[in-house]
Amino acid sequence: MSSTDTLRTSADDAAGVEAGLDALETVPLQRTPVTVVLRRKVLPPVLGVVVVLAVWQLAYSLELTTPDKLPSPADVWDSLTELWYAGTLFSIIWTSVWRGLSGFLLSVLIGTPIGLLVAQVKPVRAALGPVLSGLQSLPSVAWVPAAVIWLGINNSAMYAVILLGAVPSIANGLIAGVDQVPPVFLRAGQTLGATGLRGARHILLPAALPGYLAGLKQGWAFSWRSLMAAELIASSPDLGLGLGRYLENQREFTNMSGVLLGILLILTVGVAIDLLFFSPLERHVLRSRGLLVTTR
Amino acid sequence: MTTALTTSPDAPGAGHPDGDFAVRLSHVHKTFGRPGTAAPVLDDISLTVAPGEFVTLLGASGCGKSTLLNLVAGLDRPTSGTIDVPGGRPALMFQDHALFPWLTAGKNIELALRLAGVAKAERQAEAERLLELVRLGGSYKKRVHELSGGMRQRVALARSLAQGSQVLLMDEPFAALDAITRDVLHNEITRIWAERRLAVLFVTHNVREAVRLAERVVLLSSRPGRIAREWRIDLPQPRRIESAGVADLSIEITEELRGEIRRHVQH
Numbered sequence: 001m002s003s004t005d006t007l008r009t010s011a012d013d014a015a016g017v018e019a020g021l022d023a024l025e026t027v028p029l030q031r032t033p034v035t036v037v038l039r040r041k042v043l044p045p046v047l048g049v050v051v052v053l054a055v056w057q058l059a060y061s062l063e064l065t066t067p068d069k070l071p072s073p074a075d076v077w078d079s080l081t082e083l084w085y086a087g088t089l090f091s092i093i094w095t096s097v098w099r100g101l102s103g104f105l106l107s108v109l110i111g112t113p114i115g116l117l118v119a120q121v122k123p124v125r126a127a128l129g130p131v132l133s134g135l136q137s138l139p140s141v142a143w144v145p146a147a148v149i150w151l152g153i154n155n156s157a158m159y160a161v162i163l164l165g166a167v168p169s170i171a172n173g174l175i176a177g178v179d180q181v182p183p184v185f186l187r188a189g190q191t192l193g194a195t196g197l198r199g200a201r202h203i204l205l206p207a208a209l210p211g212y213l214a215g216l217k218q219g220w221a222f223s224w225r226s227l228m229a230a231e232l233i234a235s236s237p238d239l240g241l242g243l244g245r246y247l248e249n250q251r252e253f254t255n256m257s258g259v260l261l262g263i264l265l266i267l268t269v270g271v272a273i274d275l276l277f278f279s280p281l282e283r284h285v286l287r288s289r290g291l292l293v294t295t296r
Numbered sequence: 297m298t299t300a301l302t303t304s305p306d307a308p309g310a311g312h313p314d315g316d317f318a319v320r321l322s323h324v325h326k327t328f329g330r331p332g333t334a335a336p337v338l339d340d341i342s343l344t345v346a347p348g349e350f351v352t353l354l355g356a357s358g359c360g361k362s363t364l365l366n367l368v369a370g371l372d373r374p375t376s377g378t379i380d381v382p383g384g385r386p387a388l389m390f391q392d393h394a395l396f397p398w399l400t401a402g403k404n405i406e407l408a409l410r411l412a413g414v415a416k417a418e419r420q421a422e423a424e425r426l427l428e429l430v431r432l433g434g435s436y437k438k439r440v441h442e443l444s445g446g447m448r449q450r451v452a453l454a455r456s457l458a459q460g461s462q463v464l465l466m467d468e469p470f471a472a473l474d475a476i477t478r479d480v481l482h483n484e485i486t487r488i489w490a491e492r493r494l495a496v497l498f499v500t501h502n503v504r505e506a507v508r509l510a511e512r513v514v515l516l517s518s519r520p521g522r523i524a525r526e527w528r529i530d531l532p533q534p535r536r537i538e539s540a541g542v543a544d545l546s547i548e549i550t551e552e553l554r555g556e557i558r559r560h561v562q563h
């Protein structure tokens with residue numbers, strides 16, 4: 001180092017170039033304004049629903065079939081207000097939602113350690129991996145008769161069916177998440193000293209989170225489906241009146257507008273929980289990692 | 297501009313014969329798969345890096361540079377031979393920045409501090425100081441994807457420094473950057489190396505980069521990887537990559553490298 005003077009000027013110079021490069025290469029991230037979100041994300045589905053309602057009303061008005069087979073949208077609306085005034089609407093929804101959500105949470109508690117074990121321990125993976133994949137493609141409604149014989153027509157049977165539907169999805173999501181962790185993260189973690197449990201906690205689990213969340217989302221969809229199927233098939237006063245039972249009751253009364261209302265409520269609850277809970281969580285995680293491509 | 301250029305082609309693997317060292321490899325062999333079946337990737341590598349010394353390891357791609365660095369980092373074991381790193385686990389920087397996208401720039405550094413056993417109360421201030429050091433003072437809360445390629449490598453450098461190791465291993469860390477950014481990062485690494493008196497083992501396939509940075513350039517041959525030759529470089533730092541001194545020596549080393557590669561033409 002002969003001359004400190006040249007050293008300093010060239011260092012200042014370098015700092016300037018560096019700051020300039022940083023400024024040039026940093027693209028400011030823009031948030032889409034609310035009006036644009038409304039126009040692009042909210043308006044199209046609303047229009048879609050309006051079109052469906054219009055077609056439905058038209059089919060009714062043209063008397064394509066008898067009203068006891070195809071009631072009008074207004075008839076279904078009347079069934080809804082009827083439930084509302086009878087004061088049973090929320091208790092019906094809540095009975096099923098509570099069962100669905102607690103079954104789902106139980107599935108998370110069971111599916112997560114199973115997923116981790118299968119992802120990380122080779123012999124366990126060889127033994128259980130194919131079983132989990134197989135179970136995932138088996139419609140869990142197939143378990144309803146078995147669950148009823150083993151456990152009786154009660155809440156335990158409902159939970160068993162939910163678990164058999166959701167646990168494989170959650171475990172498989174986590175396994176996929178772990179498998180997709182780029183090896184460079186694991187190696188970087190290792191050089192930083194994150195091995196064993198510390199590695200799992202600081203590197204592996206956070207890195208696997210997107211896959212895990214996708215599994216949770218699917219796990220919820222499976223929980224809800226399995227529960228509705230179970231409620232439809234298994235009938236007992238012990239079970240209380242949930243959405244599936246309500247739907248089946250309406251069929252027994254051959255009340256088509258009640259049947260349609262039941263279907264719409266099941267659909268709405270399933271979608272609403274996804275939209276209110278899972279989608280925002282997933283979007284937050286993906287966005288914070290720069291994995292969400294903003295559509296322009 | 298040009299100062300006296302002294303090159304001394306030392307005997308291969310000589311380095312610093314005695315006393316204190318930051319990294320020492322003795323007769324290291326590495327073969328992937330069962331020994332005997334596959335050709336060795338590294339063959340009898342002996343190399344010593346002194347404390348505070350900047351060594352670049354130069355070689356064609358596929359000659360075993362990353363393999364060698366992984367061995368020194370402890371990510372893999374040599375088939376035979378010994379590797380001593382008396383200061384403990386060295387820091388390693390990858391070509392791909394390998395920053396964790398679920399953490400901010402600052403938190404990436406804090407994780408390294410935490411894993412190195414720095415007390416919780418001191419982590420944030422220390423992380424901010426390290427970001428200052430790589431001239432990214434305002435970027436604590438930035439996510440990895442919000443940073444440019446050069447900024448990511450600087451955060452990665454800060455994270456490596458956070459480990460507190462006196463040995464820094466770098467595996468082609470600037471290979472994916474454009475020339476201007478790379479030039480800036482050469483200045484940074486030279487400055488930080490001088491300030492912190494780090495021992496640096498820097499892997500590259502770029503001859504000029506090797507000459508720009510190093511006090512000593514070690515040329516690795518291909519298949520098997522052996523130390524072919526080394527040069528001591530006494531040009532004053534900071535050097536410019538376009539300077540005549542760097543260029544002259546680069547030409548000489550490139551010739552040697554080409555010779556090494558030509559040896560592999562099938563007879």
Ligand SMILES: Nc1ncnc2c1ncn2[C@@H]1O[C@H](COP(=O)(O)OP(=O)(O)O)[C@@H](O)[C@H]1O
Binds near residue numbers: 358363
């Ligand atoms: N894990 C591995 N298993 C088998 N062969 C490997 C492995 N890692 C590297 N190699 C081989 O070793 C040689 C050197 O690789 P590498 O060290 O990555 O080269 P460089 O970093 O110099 O480009 C290559 O021929 C590569 O195919």
Ligand SMILES: [Mg+2]
Binds near residue numbers: 361362363468
């Ligand atoms: Mg390499």
